[in-house]
Amino acid sequence: QTCRPLYPSVGFLDFFTRDSRSILIHQLSKKLTHNPFKKLHGIAVSAVFHPSRSTFFIATRKNVRVYDLVKHTLIKKLETRLREVSSIAIHPA
Known part of the structure; x- marks a missing residue:
């Protein structure tokens, strides 16, 4: 199980097993x-705001999905072409 602050200034946490x-x-x-x-396509490895x-970025073992939290829609699906994703980090720029 993982529970960590995602957006500390607003007070959001994520939780996934x-x-x-x-x-x-x-x-x-x-x-x-x-x-x-409601449906994740794969097992979640990491998630960050x-x-x-x-x-909101969700990394599964094979790809990264980018979601708009206001509209609740998928913005894009990023193919990594890696064997397995272990973690992600987002630069503020």
Whole structure:
């Protein structure tokens, strides 16, 4: 299980287990838990918020998906062409 701050200035946390196909986002200020991604295509390896935009990146073993949190839509799917993704990091620029 992984639970870590994703967007500390707003008070969001993510939570996912390595063997499940779901990611939960906790909003600490309102004491709410959201499950915005009903179906994940693959097992989640890492998830991060963009530092300045309302986008959310989910890395599975084979690819990275970029979601718009305001519209609740998939923006793009990034093919990594790697054997396995282990983690991701987002630059603020």
